[in-house]
Amino acid sequence: MPKVTIDGVMIEVPEGTTILQAARMIGERNKADRHVVPPAMCYYTNLKTSGGYCRSCLVKVSKGSDRDPRPMPKPVASCRTNVMDGMEVQNTTSPELLDARKGVVEFLLINHPLDCPICDQAGECHLQDLSYENGTEASRYEFERRTFVPIDIGDTIKLHMTRCILCYRCVKVADQITDGRVHGVINRGDVSEISTYIQNAVDNDFSGNMIDVCPVGALTDRTFRFASRVWFTKPEDAHRSCERCSGRVVLWLKGNEVLRVTGRKDQWGEVKEFICNTCRFEKKDLADWKVEGPRHIDRHSVIGQGHYELETKQQLLKAPAPNVPELVRNKELKER
């Protein structure tokens, strides 16, 4: 099995593993090493052929492999590049790479409206995380941004094209887990847009997953629209028996009111089990569900600022040190 070293941390992974996956394995093995994991805005483990577009996961390959140690001439998309035995990768340890990533963040933001104060995605937005962790304080872009009128694509989904970063995830969801796709990417270049082209409703049993995979607030749940800030809600793992999907979801509660139902996202922000629209949009009564207990939310998330998660003193003591090296490291990098 090939061995790869990312930012000085080595791991042995199965043949055919991508650099990004290897980095995530390192992060899962030891939380303190999570800094080796590149950010990903368009890659999605469960969606085939996803990734490679946003360029935020670019890494520097300073040694190709033991057999051919030459460095790769350009940064590579870690989500689409397989590891080779003896490969050495730089993520946060290469200043040029961090500079290139700053550029990617700036590009992604030049036409983004930054309307976080009125965006339902705020608080769980990957673009917010990406720009906070990898971007600069200000943009140098002064021209008019491209704008689109928000439209409804069906009864349950709102499309704010203005916020879209063209990650293609929703297109792949429609292609791979629904029967029949009615939306896609039209036009090209910087006038490309996600669209149905003609007035059309995205209407099938699994369409709601487009909302879950959207890294920004371009596709939002109309049944949750402006209902609450996500950090004022209380996420609980719950399940029900469903004939279409696993029925394993997260309920976002306010008191006993189910404001929203979503799939369960892992620590990398990805849903592992897609859920059906019935579970997502129609089961908004707590009595429909068997609640398992509070959803674990990572401490760095604004949602995690809630104080609901029952952790005993014992558990807290056992838990690995909460990301302190990571925070310090980020601070150091920012100061550099």
Next chain:
Amino acid sequence: MSARTRPITTTAGTRPFAFSEAALAECKALMARYPEGRSKSALIPILHIAQSENDGWLSVNAMDAVAHVMGLQHIEVYEVASFYSMFNLHPVGTYVLDVCRTAPCMLRGSDDLIAHLEKKLGVHCGETTKDGMFTLKGVECLGSCGTAPMLQCGAGYHEKLTIESADALIDALRARNQRTNYTDQ
């Protein structure tokens, strides 16, 4: 450059589209020439045919007919049609004048040519004259840099244009008043 989204169109009340028999046969022949299961390869050639059968542009009805003939989802056709610059998604004039504006043509006076045509026709690039005769389009390099400035109208290249020869061309086209398509023989 803001608010690029056109209102999502409705097909209600728009002109229907159907392939002519000859065109339909051509479409079938095109689809048959690729390996099995790969007939989608014929999409671009078939869109060209549909466009020439629909007064030089691809209406939603025309694209839906293509999807039907090829057994594709409608969005697959819209995605492709909107990617390529030779496909017009809005009605065009009898003649579409594709004037090359890229650097090698610019060095030989395409800016002046375009300014002249805009003035003469009373439209900006991308617009159609009121009488529906001409659509003026600024396009990127057409591979005729040695004979610049030039424009394409239908299948024909009109090269080494001067203000005078461009005027003569416009007058001749206007007098002939017959639609030209890219697919004309």
Next chain:
Amino acid sequence: MSRKLLFEHIATPGIRGLEGYRANGGYRSVEKALRTMSPEAVLEEVKKSGLRGRGGAGFPTGLKWSFLAKPEGVPRYLVVNADESEPGTFKDRYLMERIPHMLIEGMITSSFAMGAHTSYIYIRGEYFCRPDHRTSDAEARAAGWLGKNILGSGFDHEIHVQVGAGAYICGEETALLESLEGKRGNPRIKPPFPAVMGLYNCPTVVNNVETIAAVVPIVNDGGEEYAKIGIGKSAGTKLISAGGNVKRPGVYEIDLGITCDEFINSDEYCGGVEGRAFKAVVPGGSSVPIIPYELFLKTATGESRLMTYESLADGGFATGTMMGSGGFYAYNDAQCIVRSTWNHARFYSHESCGQCSPCREGTGWMEKILHRLEHGEGRSEDIDLLWDVQRKIEGNTICPLGDAAAWPVASAIRHFRDEFEYHIRFPQKVKDPKHFEKEPFARNPKFATA
């Protein structure tokens, strides 16, 4: 006087038709290859010839062919890239219009070497419209050069002409394959490379028109003979399409290795400048760095620059440029480099497929900054901003379009920064689009060799 391998009969009457082509030695390479050679022997000749891809990247053709995977029972394809849309380049159109059968002959011979039984010519939509390109393959089929059991050799081959519809990006080989499969022209992420997984997921070679045409003289006369022309790794002849402010625009076949001075100034080729003085040259299509005229003639070390891949690139991007596709255009001193750079940036912004973020957003941003500069609204920080934006696009995109968009901007700033500064300093003057026509810009000599 350069040798004419591709253009030997360019002026012969009737060469466009099959009969005239055949009468002047056409299809000899097919006869020779299919009757007397093995596929491996043809590949060997191409390797020996030192032929390099003529589409722009200059990758050794024989090597490319040898990478072709040959799994059992899986078809292989040759795809000819006739999507010529690099600004300044019109050599392939010229060749296909005047000697269309040469391309078909080259395709049959090359496909024989690769063991490909189907090949496609992907031709840009604008070219296909011209009737010249459509009839030749029907003619060849009728005469038995295509179809089953060609010349009784047991080799079957079919050629299909596939039309594009206006997208520069489809000249990138994987975008071309996507387009040929009836999809949007979005470049694929490599690896896998087309030689392993190309058209319809089968092993595929994508070659430029001129490259495939050059296989004809290579097989006819032998690879060694071909390699005798040129210097070092720049072997053979190359078609250069000349435009811009030269006296004699047109397509010229040159021996690789003639001096740049000869090419631009002798009456056999460009014939010098029209009226005024030369200011700058783009020797290989808009994607290659623009360089000042003096640096085009002589390298930074004072040697005569030659028309070879190596010599044109001498000095790296600091003082050199690239051979590219051979789309050559020259600027006289009435031209404005900022205007031309804006024009280039608009082109790349228009042609970006929009798939990856640095190119989609960055090309549009550069276009807007350059538009502002050229129209007298530039700001003092704009030049550094442009530099930084192009730097953040280059190397960070899926396909080379990002680099191609960045290089013209970078080279213009590198060599003509004072012209950009002039635009910021004299906004009123540059509001007249012909600002340098009456009063040519006097360059600060320090930037000439910066």
